[in-house]
Amino acid sequence: MSNSKTVILNYGALCIAMNVVLGTIISAMKIPLLFLDTIGTVLMAVIFGPWWGALTGLLTNVVLGVTTSPTAFFFGLVNVAIAIVVGFMARKFYFTKWYIALITGILLSIIAPLIGTPIAVAVFGGLDGSGMDVIVLWMRTAGESIFASTFISRITGNFVDKIITCLLVMFIIGKLPMFKKIYKGKHRHAA
Numbered sequence: 001m002s003n004s005k006t007v008i009l010n011y012g013a014l015c016i017a018m019n020v021v022l023g024t025i026i027s028a029m030k031i032p033l034l035f036l037d038t039i040g041t042v043l044m045a046v047i048f049g050p051w052w053g054a055l056t057g058l059l060t061n062v063v064l065g066v067t068t069s070p071t072a073f074f075f076g077l078v079n080v081a082i083a084i085v086v087g088f089m090a091r092k093f094y095f096t097k098w099y100i101a102l103i104t105g106i107l108l109s110i111i112a113p114l115i116g117t118p119i120a121v122a123v124f125g126g127l128d129g130s131g132m133d134v135i136v137l138w139m140r141t142a143g144e145s146i147f148a149s150t151f152i153s154r155i156t157g158n159f160v161d162k163i164i165t166c167l168l169v170m171f172i173i174g175k176l177p178m179f180k181k182i183y184k185g186k187h188r189h190a191a
Contacts, residue, residue, distance in 0.1 A: 015040030050087025
């Protein structure tokens, strides 16, 4: 195995750990509208591209599926989609610009619920035990469909979470020398 693959695999393991640990801590703290469970996926996709990011995201859900809840396996597709969007945005645009991170976060806040809502409805009936269930139940009593209720609750949470996640990754890439050096070496096009 070449040295570059070893570096990529080590960063991948670090990013999986970031997803699991930060996601677990934020979930335990019950911070509303914030999850940070895809920050490692986003970081990996920015630095090494969409496919390494997708593998990181998928393996994160495998780890969570084995260690916390088997239903995490189903949401691996969301993590893969996040990595692909971020990876291609980072290839096309310079991800250390705040407006690129913001636009990417907004895109993710729409794409992730579009993929995650049908999974949540099929697996949980729309309720997943998070604080967002209040919004789902409130909208259901107001006469909305289970899909619309679940989607609106998810897009609300994702809007805050994905934008903060992308801005944090932008900050990490721009400020930490170890990431900055790798990213500058991989970046092909600066807009």
